[in-house]
Amino acid sequence: MIAAAPQNGQGALALSLKDVGFSYGRRAVLDAISLDFARGQFVAVVGPNGCGKSTLLKVMAGLLQPSQGAVLVEGAPLAGTSRKKLARKLSMLAQSNEAPEGMVVRDLVGMGRFAHEGWLSSGSPEDLRHVQTAMDIMEVCDLAERRVGELSGGQLQRCRMAMTLAQDAGILLLDEPTNHLDLRYQYALLETARMQAASGRAVIAVLHDLTHASLYADRIILMAKGKVVAEGPPADVLTTGNVAEVYGISTVAMPFGRAVVHLPESALVEKRQPAGERK
Amino acid sequence: MKAGSGLALLSVAVVALALLHLMAGARLASPGVVLDALLNHDPRNYQHVVVVKQRLTRLLVAGYSGAVLAVSGMLLQKVLRNDLVSPSTLGINSGAVTFVVLGIYAFGLDGAALFWPALLGGVFAVAVTFLAAGLVRQGARDPLSLILGGAMTATLFSSATTFVISIDPDRFGKLLGWLVGDIGNFDYQPLIYLWPVGLLGIGMALALCRPIDLLTLGTEQAATLGADPRFVRGGALALAIPLAISAVCVVGPIGFVGLIAPHVARLLLGETGRSTMVFCALTGAVIVIAADMAARTLLAPQLLQVGTVMALCGGVAFLAIILTTLRRRAA
Numbered sequence: 001m002i003a004a005a006p007q008n009g010q011g012a013l014a015l016s017l018k019d020v021g022f023s024y025g026r027r028a029v030l031d032a033i034s035l036d037f038a039r040g041q042f043v044a045v046v047g048p049n050g051c052g053k054s055t056l057l058k059v060m061a062g063l064l065q066p067s068q069g070a071v072l073v074e075g076a077p078l079a080g081t082s083r084k085k086l087a088r089k090l091s092m093l094a095q096s097n098e099a100p101e102g103m104v105v106r107d108l109v110g111m112g113r114f115a116h117e118g119w120l121s122s123g124s125p126e127d128l129r130h131v132q133t134a135m136d137i138m139e140v141c142d143l144a145e146r147r148v149g150e151l152s153g154g155q156l157q158r159c160r161m162a163m164t165l166a167q168d169a170g171i172l173l174l175d176e177p178t179n180h181l182d183l184r185y186q187y188a189l190l191e192t193a194r195m196q197a198a199s200g201r202a203v204i205a206v207l208h209d210l211t212h213a214s215l216y217a218d219r220i221i222l223m224a225k226g227k228v229v230a231e232g233p234p235a236d237v238l239t240t241g242n243v244a245e246v247y248g249i250s251t252v253a254m255p256f257g258r259a260v261v262h263l264p265e266s267a268l269v270e271k272r273q274p275a276g277e278r279k
Numbered sequence: 280m281k282a283g284s285g286l287a288l289l290s291v292a293v294v295a296l297a298l299l300h301l302m303a304g305a306r307l308a309s310p311g312v313v314l315d316a317l318l319n320h321d322p323r324n325y326q327h328v329v330v331v332k333q334r335l336t337r338l339l340v341a342g343y344s345g346a347v348l349a350v351s352g353m354l355l356q357k358v359l360r361n362d363l364v365s366p367s368t369l370g371i372n373s374g375a376v377t378f379v380v381l382g383i384y385a386f387g388l389d390g391a392a393l394f395w396p397a398l399l400g401g402v403f404a405v406a407v408t409f410l411a412a413g414l415v416r417q418g419a420r421d422p423l424s425l426i427l428g429g430a431m432t433a434t435l436f437s438s439a440t441t442f443v444i445s446i447d448p449d450r451f452g453k454l455l456g457w458l459v460g461d462i463g464n465f466d467y468q469p470l471i472y473l474w475p476v477g478l479l480g481i482g483m484a485l486a487l488c489r490p491i492d493l494l495t496l497g498t499e500q501a502a503t504l505g506a507d508p509r510f511v512r513g514g515a516l517a518l519a520i521p522l523a524i525s526a527v528c529v530v531g532p533i534g535f536v537g538l539i540a541p542h543v544a545r546l547l548l549g550e551t552g553r554s555t556m557v558f559c560a561l562t563g564a565v566i567v568i569a570a571d572m573a574a575r576t577l578l579a580p581q582l583l584q585v586g587t588v589m590a591l592c593g594g595v596a597f598l599a600i601i602l603t604t605l606r607r608r609a610a
Binding site for chain 2: 058061083084086090094101103104111112114160167173
């Protein structure tokens with residue numbers, strides 16, 4: 001692939017966390033996290049369950065107020081920005097796939113345009129253009145007139161991703177975006193995320209699959225217990241040492257092109273014959 | 280159904296039904312007489328007087344109540360993301376009635392002034408319902424817990440109402456019809472003061488329609504799409520309660536309109552958009568106007584109360600909606 005030419009402020013700082021902490025009651029979920037995210041980069045956040053990666057994404061989206069530190073969106077503090085103003089700069093694919101069963105897909109994707117609409121106007125030619133483009137990218141045009149209740153989980157997830165793309169924001173947050181998708185669309189979605197980054201957006205995704213993360217992301221943030229354990233290019237972060245420390249399992253790492261595949265040692269040992277069983 | 284043609288069809292139905300409503304009664308008036316009464320009103324013509332003073336006022340009261348209850352129900356169903364809620368099933372109507380009765384008993388209020396105690400009662404009842412629902416809730420998204428809370432609240436307030444009335448029954452004699460929901464010949468009088476509530480409420484509901492639609496995608500998704508969930512949910516509740524109360528003050532606690540009309544509108548016109556909201560308002564008007572006609576003609580010359588007719592038909596529809604909701608959740 002030809003490297004994308006610098007455009008749309010490629011490389012410019014989109015989002016930064018300054019010493020951000022968050023706690024539910026007395027339990028600290030995020031602990032003094034400082035990170036910068038640039039336009040043009042696809043960043044994957046990985047880590048074991050409960051390490052705080054989803055919370056981190058919610059803090060970045062302004063859905064949770066950090067108990068210390070600050071989040072800056074394009075240099076301006078997130079706190080105090082109206083939701084509508086923020087939604088023009090930052091979009092997020094949330095994890096819940098709630099949507100009324102009777103809602104038509106085209107209307108669902110059109111919801112992504114809310115931040116660009118006036119109080120009484122909706123559906124301007126520009127809105128329609130963005131909706132159409134987003135549906136093209138996510139290959140959901142043939143579902144446009146279907147109702148949400150008729151869709152499979154994977155189809156709904158792609159339509160919701162189209163809605164998020166229609167929002168046309170510079171920062172794209174994805175919370176486990178490959179949920180509900182089969183193999184083909186998992187890769188298609190990750191490819192879309194990479195292309196969105198290449199076109200000058202800052203794309204930040206919480207992912208579970210280390211192989212996916214290493215294959216598509218430019219940079220990986222590995223978290224454990226509310227802290228950043230390591231960050232950087234996939235090959236530097238996804239070492240057997242880091243994986244053992246964070247996930248508590250021994251793996252064999254196999255570099256494969258740009259991907260790093262971690263296979264559990266326990267499964268690679270040849271199967272022993274269960275005791276007492278005869279041939 | 281396309282939004283434009285759906286609205287046009289329904290508008291025609293409303294006009295036709297209105298004409299029928301003006302014709303029907305103890306003495307049938309021909310369409311010609313009705314038009315004459317409206318356009319060349321002759322105050323010395325007894326039939327003209329009946330059409331305008333009795334039937335037209337009832338028509339307006341019925342249409343108004345149906346429309347505001349329907350919009351109130353739709354707002355509640357959307358922001359609470361619960362297909363079973365409505366002004367009656369949340370206990371708003373019962374709370375309003377109790378406070379109205381108290382207002383009459385303790386302060387001697389009447390007419391449009393009863394709007395304020397009724398509003399207070401509605402808000403209070405919603406709070407009690409949420410509290411009760413919180414206690415009986417099983418799992419985070421259990422649509423029945425709110426309904427159960429609403430039913431408990433309604434029972435509680437009904438017995439309070441009965442208690443207050445039993446202290447001084449003579450005083451509430453003329454209130455009996457209103458207590459089950461009835462459209463009387465003088466109900467237009469409080470409406471003269473209360474119609475701005477409905478107009479303003481429906482207008483603001485239409486303005487807030489888009490962010491309310493967003494909220495159906497879940498609080499977090501709505502927020503990142505650009506709607507402030509707390510503002511939208513609070514705003515919708517702040518519209519839904521006065522809308523319902525303004526109807527209760529005029530016709531009493533008519534149930535089920537606010538539950539059924541939103542379902543009809545969403546089924547026929549789609550889940551989202553302002554046209555669905557307008558369609559819902561018109562559907563509510565149609566339902567109550569039709570119920571009023573039925574109440575006046577079914578057992579003529581005996582008159583039924585609109586509330587009774589609505590309770591009979593609405594109860595069946597409520598059951599049907601509960602069953603489909605549960606079946607959908609089980610699937």
